[in-house]
Amino acid sequence: MAEKIMSSLVAERSSQTPVLPLRRRFNRRRLLGLSMAAVGTGLMSPLIGACRGAGEEPTATTAPSGPATTPAPASPAAAETPAATEAARYGGELVIANEQNPVSLDPHFVRDVGSSRAMFYMYDPLIKVNQDLDLEPWLAEQWEVTEDGMEYTLHLRKDVTFHDDTPFNAEAVKFNLERQWDDQTNTRYIDDFKRYVESIDVVDEYTVRITLKELFVLFPRELLAFGSGHMISPSAAQKLGQDFAQRPVGTGPFKFQEFVQDSHLLMVRNDNYWGGKPYLDSLRVRIIPEQNVQMVELEAGNVHVSFSVQAKDVSRLQSAGITVINQPVPTASWISYNLAKGPTRELAVRRAIALSVDREAIVREVLLGYGQVSRGGSPKGWPRYHEDIPIDPYDPEQAKRILDEAGWVVGPDGVRVRNGERLKVNILSTQLERGVSYGLMNQIIQQAVEKIGIETELRTLEWGAYLDEFRAGEWWHVTFHAQNANAKDLVGATIDPDAYWNVNQLGKVTEGELVEVANRVREIYRQMNQELDPQKRVDLWKEIQLLIQEYQLISWLIHWDFLVGVRPEVKDLVVKPVYSDTLYNVHRTWLEQG
Amino acid sequence: MGEYLVKRLLLAIPTVIGVVTLVFFAIHLAPGDPVALMIPPDLPAGIREEREAAIRARYGFDKPLHVQYLTYLGNIARLDLGRSLRTNARIIDELPQRFVNTLQLGILAMMVSTTLGVTLGVISAVKRGTWIDNATMFGALFGVSIPNFWFGLLLMLGVGLYWGVLPPSGFNGSILTWEGFRHAILPAITLGTGSAAILARFARSSVLDVIVQDYVRTARAKGLAERVVVLRHVLKNALIPIITLLGLQFGAVLSGAVVTETVFAWPGVGRYLITGINGRDFPVVQGTVIFIAIGFVLINLVTDLLYAYIDPRVRFR
Numbered sequence: 001m002a003e004k005i006m007s008s009l010v011a012e013r014s015s016q017t018p019v020l021p022l023r024r025r026f027n028r029r030r031l032l033g034l035s036m037a038a039v040g041t042g043l044m045s046p047l048i049g050a051c052r053g054a055g056e057e058p059t060a061t062t063a064p065s066g067p068a069t070t071p072a073p074a075s076p077a078a079a080e081t082p083a084a085t086e087a088a089r090y091g092g093e094l095v096i097a098n099e100q101n102p103v104s105l106d107p108h109f110v111r112d113v114g115s116s117r118a119m120f121y122m123y124d125p126l127i128k129v130n131q132d133l134d135l136e137p138w139l140a141e142q143w144e145v146t147e148d149g150m151e152y153t154l155h156l157r158k159d160v161t162f163h164d165d166t167p168f169n170a171e172a173v174k175f176n177l178e179r180q181w182d183d184q185t186n187t188r189y190i191d192d193f194k195r196y197v198e199s200i201d202v203v204d205e206y207t208v209r210i211t212l213k214e215l216f217v218l219f220p221r222e223l224l225a226f227g228s229g230h231m232i233s234p235s236a237a238q239k240l241g242q243d244f245a246q247r248p249v250g251t252g253p254f255k256f257q258e259f260v261q262d263s264h265l266l267m268v269r270n271d272n273y274w275g276g277k278p279y280l281d282s283l284r285v286r287i288i289p290e291q292n293v294q295m296v297e298l299e300a301g302n303v304h305v306s307f308s309v310q311a312k313d314v315s316r317l318q319s320a321g322i323t324v325i326n327q328p329v330p331t332a333s334w335i336s337y338n339l340a341k342g343p344t345r346e347l348a349v350r351r352a353i354a355l356s357v358d359r360e361a362i363v364r365e366v367l368l369g370y371g372q373v374s375r376g377g378s379p380k381g382w383p384r385y386h387e388d389i390p391i392d393p394y395d396p397e398q399a400k401r402i403l404d405e406a407g408w409v410v411g412p413d414g415v416r417v418r419n420g421e422r423l424k425v426n427i428l429s430t431q432l433e434r435g436v437s438y439g440l441m442n443q444i445i446q447q448a449v450e451k452i453g454i455e456t457e458l459r460t461l462e463w464g465a466y467l468d469e470f471r472a473g474e475w476w477h478v479t480f481h482a483q484n485a486n487a488k489d490l491v492g493a494t495i496d497p498d499a500y501w502n503v504n505q506l507g508k509v510t511e512g513e514l515v516e517v518a519n520r521v522r523e524i525y526r527q528m529n530q531e532l533d534p535q536k537r538v539d540l541w542k543e544i545q546l547l548i549q550e551y552q553l554i555s556w557l558i559h560w561d562f563l564v565g566v567r568p569e570v571k572d573l574v575v576k577p578v579y580s581d582t583l584y585n586v587h588r589t590w591l592e593q594g
Numbered sequence: 595m596g597e598y599l600v601k602r603l604l605l606a607i608p609t610v611i612g613v614v615t616l617v618f619f620a621i622h623l624a625p626g627d628p629v630a631l632m633i634p635p636d637l638p639a640g641i642r643e644e645r646e647a648a649i650r651a652r653y654g655f656d657k658p659l660h661v662q663y664l665t666y667l668g669n670i671a672r673l674d675l676g677r678s679l680r681t682n683a684r685i686i687d688e689l690p691q692r693f694v695n696t697l698q699l700g701i702l703a704m705m706v707s708t709t710l711g712v713t714l715g716v717i718s719a720v721k722r723g724t725w726i727d728n729a730t731m732f733g734a735l736f737g738v739s740i741p742n743f744w745f746g747l748l749l750m751l752g753v754g755l756y757w758g759v760l761p762p763s764g765f766n767g768s769i770l771t772w773e774g775f776r777h778a779i780l781p782a783i784t785l786g787t788g789s790a791a792i793l794a795r796f797a798r799s800s801v802l803d804v805i806v807q808d809y810v811r812t813a814r815a816k817g818l819a820e821r822v823v824v825l826r827h828v829l830k831n832a833l834i835p836i837i838t839l840l841g842l843q844f845g846a847v848l849s850g851a852v853v854t855e856t857v858f859a860w861p862g863v864g865r866y867l868i869t870g871i872n873g874r875d876f877p878v879v880q881g882t883v884i885f886i887a888i889g890f891v892l893i894n895l896v897t898d899l900l901y902a903y904i905d906p907r908v909r910f911r
Contacts, residue, residue: 195641245683261692289859290859465624468625468627
């Protein structure tokens with residue numbers, strides 16, 4: 001189309017060239033006259049507004065909500081809800097800011113945080129993860145699992161229809177789940193379904209039986225509660241094929257209205273929602289990639305909810321009347337060591353590095369108090385937090401002693417040497433920001449280790465290139481990592497030596513005591529994947545946590561808080577302490593008018 | 595003129611092929627494997643390799659690079675830019691609307707920069723050596739040096755938040771509607787200021803060249819008012835070289851849109867490109883860069899034609 005515009009422009013011009021010289025002169029004058037008129041329209045003065053300073057100091061978190069073990073972390077907005085009449089709650093448009101486009105509007109193609117926050121409102125999952133991160137009946141009102149964990153029977157709600165009036169029943173569930181196997185459709189869950197699921201059978205109109213091929217204890221959480229568990233209309237999917245994502249149809253509280261990539265996704269109320277008519281007229285997800293811009297829009301009142309609040313913004317937002325909900329989420333950040341290459345193969349070096357970093361200072365200075373020092377990779381209050389796992393203290397003197405004892409003595413230029421070999425670690429970095437900036441954290445680590453006599457080289461790469469270099473595992477010895485938890489590894493770090501994303505190259509170790517450690521970790525992972533009892537899984541994970549600590553397979557650093565900004569007029573918004581699929585029960589959320 | 599046009603159009607073809615080739619190889623040889631980003635992180639060995647191979651085969655990444663290149667050229671000839679690896683949407687469906695969005699912003703920005711730049715340049719030349727001249731040229735220097743990103747945020751805070759007169763960011767349809775236009779003002783000013791500064795400096799020197807010409811002295815000698823001398827005799831002749839620069843600046847404005855569009859959440863070509871780069875989305879990056887390159891070639895062509903059209907001397911030479 002653009003080519004069309006351009007070529008027609010050229011054609012227009014060229015069609016005018018063969019006219020008489022007199023006419024041409026006239027046009028030329030007119031054109032010059034026009035450009036002068038444009039000049040004469042006067043000056044425009046770009047007025048620059050004063051920029052408010054960001055003299056933030058750590059203030060108390062607005063709503064320290066409970067972790068998974070305590071009751072629902074409802075927002076303060078919910079707590080302050082006045083006794084408004086039911087009718088007054090209806091109406092209005094809630095605007096949510098999102099940093100990225102949803103990769104697709106078809107939930108079966110969604111497996112990332114950003115997309116799930118943007119588009120799950122049009123759908124319902126079979127099983128829901130609630131605000132305590134427990135599984136809750138949703139489209140499946142109840143479910144049973146056989147003792148061996150290999151067979152799930154789901155009993156479905158009978159009062160649900162899709163937005164296109166297709167009835168929701170066992171056939172619809174079968175269609176949705178079998179869609180995940182289909183090579184042609186190639187959903188984001190194809191690998192898991194092919195690996196774990198044997199068959200999906202309709203027992204009766206509202207009962208479905210799922211048989212597994214291989215035991216997968218997280219099956220309902222991973223595959224029935226997230227993307228693949230969200231139900232799409234079978235008739236719409238069959239009719240639209242690949243174009244389903246352009247005109248999505250689900251059962252959710254909001255119906256698809258319009259999606260403009262990089263601008264917004266607009267959804268309108270589903271009056272017939274089985275969970276009750278939603279209060280909001282519509283829900284708009286605005287795609288705003290810049291964190292600072294989200295803050296401006298939040299303050300200006302054009303956005304009601306932002307998931308991208310940083311510690312530096314808190315006091316400014318609060319002074320503008322905006323509620324900042326502080327959700328301690330199972331995030332974790334740590335130093336990854338290359339266990340297969342370079343000086344970090346040696347325990348003494350890893351231990352010294354672990355002792356050289358001042359974690360308290362990072363929480364104080366970088367996170368402005370919105371975070372905590374990590375103990376065993378789990379934030380306080382979470383099931384995998386154990387007081388008896390030690391925290392690495394900040395003790396550079398001890399770090400130096402450890403290196404001295406290992407034979408690394410300080411040379412004339414301050415760098416440690418052993419048998420003529422200089423102690424040098426290569427630090428790999430990227431510009432990514434995940435709760436904290438990778439670049440900044442790698443610099444902090446660099447300065448810390450240089451102070452104890454280790455030479456460093458820092459290389460900063462763009463994210464894609466970083467991943468290549470990281471996975472190759474040839475050059476780097478140390479890198480900072482941060483991750484929010486997923487269901488499989490609740491502390492984020494993938495220690496499993498056989499995993500594609502193994503964070504410390506443990507799988508590549510071929511010599512020394514780490515070979516034995518790798519085998520033990522493998523064995524524990526195997527047991528965890530077979531263990532149905534959640535408490536026993538916690539215990540098994542603790543064994544890994546202790547191994548990590550003992551051998552410094554990685555060095556835990558900090559946990560940052562997940563800060564969500566909510567405008568005061570938003571009522572009854574429930575924010576789950578997780579990054580993906582963060583809002584709960586949006587159909588019960590309402591806006592105070594006026 | 596017709597012959598000139600045909601010649602220029604033919605010359606554009608190798609330029610576009612060159613760009614396609616360069617972009618294709620630059621992207622494929624740069625580090626960062628898109629397939630790695632598509633595989634679930636915990637897939638066990640065995641299944642993983644099988645899956646990787648399947649994805650490579652699906653997108654043709656398993657073929658030798660030169661085969662991929664030739665296939666790509668063939669597809670482009672059929673106007674098929676492929677599908678996004680990330681969203682699976684057809685790129686050729688996506689680009690035109692985005693191009694229109696960018697163009698709207700670009701045109702508005704050019705209006706800002708031309709008005710501002712030429713006015714300031716003329717004033718500064720006419721008042722040469724006075725404090726007005728100095729202040730204007732200092733302002734122009736400031737304008738050239740100021741990063742788009744920062745200036746945009748400043749405008750957003752000032753005009754959008756504290757005064758609240760314009761929406762700080764976002765896109766609201768065509769700029770021909772009032773709401774759409776309101777949303778475009780701040781990004782257009784942000785985008786236009788940089789090139790306004792360049793235009794101002796250029797306009798100043800262009801006017802200074804003209805102002806010493808004999809015919810200007812003649813105009814003054816025959817008793818015309820200074821305003822008439824400047825507007826009718828000086829400016830009209832000084833504008834001719836400025837037109838060329840306008841074409842080049844339009845190209846610069848479109849590339850500057852990459853940053854401005856990201857800051858202002860404007861769904862244009864620039865945003866599309868950035869998203870593509872971040873996701874290692876080869877087809878999107880290739881398609882967008884080629885699209886932009888063709889746009890540049892055409893803009894330059896139009897500028898040349900316009901120049902020949904406005905200044906008869908170019909054609910007579």
